[in-house]
Amino acid sequence: MSSSPRPGATRSTLAEVAAAAGVSVATAARALGSYGSVRPETADRVVEAARRLRYSRNGLARSMVTGRTHTLGAVVADIENPFFARAMRAFSDVAGQAGCQVLLSNTDEDVGSECAAVEVLQRRRVDGMLVAPASPVEVAHLHRVHRSGTPLVLLDRALPGLTADSVVIDxxxxxxxxxxxxxxxxxxxxxxxxxxxxxxxxxxxxxxxxxxxxxxxxxxxxxxxxxxxxxxxxxxxxxxxxxxxxxxxxxxxxxxxxxxxxxxxxxxxxxxxxxxxxxxxxxxxxxxxxxxxxxxxxxxxxxxxxxxPAAQLGALAAGLLLRRLAEPGAPPVIRTLPVTLISRGSVGPPGLPGDH
Amino acid sequence: MSSSPRPGATRSTLAEVAAAAGVSVATAARALGSYGSVRPETADRVVEAARRLRYSRNGLARSMVTGRTHTLGAVVADIENPFFARAMRAFSDVAGQAGCQVLLSNTDEDVGSECAAVEVLQRRRVDGMLVAPASPVEVAHLHRVHRSGTPLVLLDRALPGLTADSVVIDxxxxxxxxxxxxxxxxxxxxxxxxxxxxxxxxxxxxxxxxxxxxxxxxxxxxxxxxxxxxxxxxxxxxxxxxxxxxxxxxxxxxxxxxxxxxxxxxxxxxxxxxxxxxxxxxxxxxxxxxxxxxxxxxxxxxxxxxxxPAAQLGALAAGLLLRRLAEPGAPPVIRTLPVTLISRGSVGPPGLPGDH
DNA sequence: AACGGGTTTGAGAACGTTCTCATCTATTTG
DNA sequence: CAAATAGATGAGAACGTTCTCAAACCCGTT
CATH class of the missing domain: 3.40.50.2300 (Response regulator)
Structure with missing residues (x-):
């Protein structure tokens, strides 16, 4: 099997599928979206037409009308940092199970980048947002997000005065x-x-x-x-x-x-x-x-x-975000996860000063 | 400063901003999008109204008409793996500089997940897609992507028969x-x-x-x-x-x-x-x-x-993707990056068998 | 043969932008 | 002073869905 791109490839639309199946757009939408009621044979015809035309539903248009993007934003310092990598992996796993994808931004602990990232995510109408704030002081942008009604969960640090869901350790x-x-x-x-x-x-x-x-x-x-x-x-x-x-x-x-x-x-x-x-x-x-x-x-x-527990932090953050999506009015919570000492072998008695 | 979410927060639209500024939607769009020509004072009035109404442009609607989402998809095995973490960090840095955000998916080397992820990204109309294929055999979904015209770049392995841009090592x-x-x-x-x-x-x-x-x-x-x-x-x-x-x-x-x-x-x-x-x-x-x-x-x-060179691989992948966005007709390339031996201290002469 | 209830279907509005085109105003030019 | 030109504005189509509402249809009952 070999393939080459079709440069002038224009995607087929629901209207085209509907026409090919000899039904209205509304019916085609029902058949493909499996909602409402549609005669099985009609549905088959639509599905077949969709397959033939290589139809791929336009998620943008869909989000436009449903108001849901099934996207969560995540703004962290650095995905290369194992702590964030683990947290984000767990976050996106939980999000994925709920049918959400994750839009990721690295800030390198820079408030300016964080600000910009949050702004962009807001414009993209993400359903919710996770932020590990770079600064405990410059948080105006986070207040904006919170006030705008976009579900927000804070990772790794709670912000005094911002009553958003937070997942932290002690x-x-x-x-x-x-x-x-x-x-x-x-x-x-x-x-x-x-x-x-x-x-x-x-x-x-x-x-x-x-x-x-x-x-x-x-x-x-x-x-x-x-x-x-x-x-x-x-x-x-x-x-x-x-x-x-x-x-x-x-x-x-x-x-x-x-x-x-x-x-x-x-x-x-x-x-x-x-x-x-x-x-x-x-x-x-x-x-x-x-x-x-x-x-x-x-x-x-x-x-x-x-x-x-980085993974737990991430998973819990996703969970809180999803919960808030379901019930926006729920009271905000701050969840503190336990830390534990793991003794291995790097502690010994102090040597004499200048011993080495 | 303290803030609480407004549950019934309905976002203001361009139409509302236009009305508040006493201009048409078209003019407001021009003022805020800084294109076309608009009288400075009018522009100011619009900008001021937008600020007052906390206007945030709806990126979905925008993408809908422009046909660009400024989003790149990335499908890798596991972001927790330092190799992918480094590659993705570089990828998203380069993408970010070009004004693109990254939608990330983990597959755990599972072709089924990869398939699903690619499908979702396609529906979301990402401008381009990076995939580190889980299997060299089951690649029908990648051919579909490629044929559909979505720019595709392969990371870490080139696929025989798929003439897509690839970034690999030897x-x-x-x-x-x-x-x-x-x-x-x-x-x-x-x-x-x-x-x-x-x-x-x-x-x-x-x-x-x-x-x-x-x-x-x-x-x-x-x-x-x-x-x-x-x-x-x-x-x-x-x-x-x-x-x-x-x-x-x-x-x-x-x-x-x-x-x-x-x-x-x-x-x-x-x-x-x-x-x-x-x-x-x-x-x-x-x-x-x-x-x-x-x-x-x-x-x-x-x-x-x-x-x-994980970071270089990621950066180069992003570069190729962005180039293809600009000129879709460019011939596909396979870029092979050099690997180097770093000798430290873990190689010695073989001990006698059973020496330990 | 007329009626009632449920299922199946279609027409069309809505989502919030961008962008084309036409109109209108101010300025310059012959 | 009329005409040409450039700049500023507005009306409205388009993007591709979902979803409401009304109409059409089918089947069994009276």
Whole structure:
């Protein structure tokens, strides 16, 4: 079998199918849409004509009149990030089962891109929208979406003042859970490598990163350890940034004996730096990450993490969106999913300073 | 700022904006669409009215008449797979720059899902479509798409008989490049862990997996090593499958001294098995993967791979699609991107059999 | 033979744009 | 001062469906 495109290929319309079957457009529509009632033989004739003419229903025209596009928008930082990849995979699986497709946008944590993406999705009349907001502050566009009546669900961070459905984890708890095993092992100089921006608002729910820093500080305080802000290394969300900042931390005069990394990019960056410096985990430096990755168990030693259920988050987000499609008046909910510490082998007792 | 959704929120239309601005629909359309000619003051009045009424242009209606949806479809096996994630990220970046959005579908390598996805995209009148075909045999649906005139670009495998634009790598070469360093190190029993189905057609271009097996065999033959088909472990594309099959290979009476894995899921699976058996790389078993992953360099030892330029593949695919949108008559091209061996530290001399 | 109830069908409006064409106004030119 | 020209505007068709409503039809009952 071989095929070539027909450049002047003009698609056949319902009217043409109807004419070919010798019925009216209305009847053809009924036969093909399987609604209303139509005589079986007539239906067969229509279906046959449709097949012969290679009819493909125009979804745009359909959406035009039904008001439903069966499309959900998804606006996230970066689909290449395994966390979002997993969440989006689950999101689109659940959406797909309900007959919806997903229009995907990457923002690279840029509010401008997010704004534009949301606008475009709005114009395309998506039935609903999932957003993992880049900023907890610049949210006017999200309020607009919400007010316009488009179902909206927030992923990974709830926004104070925006009563939209949200699916989040307890980031403060995640930060605490990651820090505690290090404290328990005797560490006192524990650094945090994060992409959070500490200069933002104080609400720990505002951004995942911020909440995790708060949790980290809580854990330190509870253990009676002084919080040294020089040990909290902030920067952008890229692996390269984490790598470079970990180098800086470890090269300092009074380096940390343990690291907490707040997402898998940070973890990878930290590992690269540790590797490059010839340090061993956990002998020279201990490590606990937040956000699991499938390759962390095959490291030597395997890396302990606080796992966040990315797939569940995505699936739940889709579920909430679909529910709201069905009953727009339902009260908005914020669902918090549990995080769990997975102890592997990257935590040990602190080595003597300058041991390596 | 706080907001709540207006349940009965009915969107304002161009007609309403026109009425509010005291002009005709045609003029309002011109003012907002910045085409034709309209007096500046009139335009201002329209823009102001649009702002006041929170007008958002209905993209569906627009597409209806222009015949363009500014949407590209993408049908791949699994967005969670880093290879596809990288390719899709690049694809949607390039598409986005050209003002197109991406409608994404996962097929899990299932032809039925692929078929359905392609159908839906067709109905939605996407401007073009990228498909990474699940099967080199069942391709009737792809021929239909191609014949219908929808621009189509094939990712990762070219289909004999389908003269569509394709973006591929030289899989035979990849298989050879992965095998050669192992042969050079002295290995004679080299196993391959792949997701390819060996019972398919013989054309090595048909599926990536098959091509890689062919390359592997070529390399062996050139080196004068007998090809033992028991060493080629086939199965599905999941990590768990690769893990289990690697166990089986290593538990055999005459186990391989080296492994080639044909994608990053296979590599991870193999690593898990090796890890679980307490074997060391490269002392007990050597390993070369196909498809790089960002975490492979931080393993101890770092794993050597044949890298395939996923991002470039995706970007190029988008480029070809956009080009074909502009000039539908252009002759179809097959672009083959280069693969390169990245030597790290997972290849050593073969240990004595039963050494461990 | 007339009637009633259900099924099957068709005509045509509606969805919200874009775009062609004709009209009308202001400006320039002979 | 009339005519030509360019710019600004409006009326209305078109895109391809879905869906309401009324008409036609069929069958059994009185």
């Amino acid at each position: 980031n403060v708890l995640a930060g605490r859970l990651a820090t505690e095993p290090l404290l328990a092992a005797g560490h006192r100089r524990i650094a945090m490598v994060t992409s959070a921006d500490l200069d933002g608002p104080d609400d720990p729910r505002a951004t995942p990163g911020l909440g995790r820093v708060v949790g980290y500080r809580q854990a330190l305080r509870v253990a009676g350890v002084d919080v040294d802000d020089a040990l909290v290394s902030t920067g952008d969300f890229r692996t390269a940034s984490a790598e470079q900042r970990t180098h800086a931390l470890l090269a300092g005069p009074h380096p940390p004996t343990a690291l907490v990394t707040t997402d898998s990019s940070m973890t990878l960056g930290a590992l690269r730096a540790v590797h490059a410096r010839g340090l061993r985990i956990p002998d020279d430096v201990s490590l606990v990450g937040i956000d699991d990755a499938d390759w962390l168990p095959v490291l030597d030693p395997p890396v302990s993490v606080v796992d966040q | 899989n035979v070469l990849a298989g050879r490049l992965a095998t050669e360093p192992l042969l050079a190190a002295g290995h004679r029993r080299i196993a391959m862990v792949t997701s390819a189905d060996l019972d398919g057609p013989d054309d090595p271009r048909a599926t990536p997996g098959l091509g890689r097996v062919v390359g592997y065999r070529q390399a062996l033959r050139v080196a004068g090593v007998d090809v033992d088909d028991a060493l080629v472990s086939t199965g599905d594309f999941r990590t768990a499958s690769a893990e289990q099959r690697t166990h089986a290979l290593l538990a055999g009476p005459h186990p391989p001294t080296a492994l080639v894995t044909t994608d990053s899921s296979m590599t991870l699976g193999a690593l898990r098995a090796v890890h679980a058996r307490g074997l060391r790389i490269p002392d007990d078993v050597s390993l070369v993967g196909i498809d790089d992953a960002d975490w492979l360099p931080v393993l101890d030892p770092p794993v050597s791979v044949v890298d395939q």
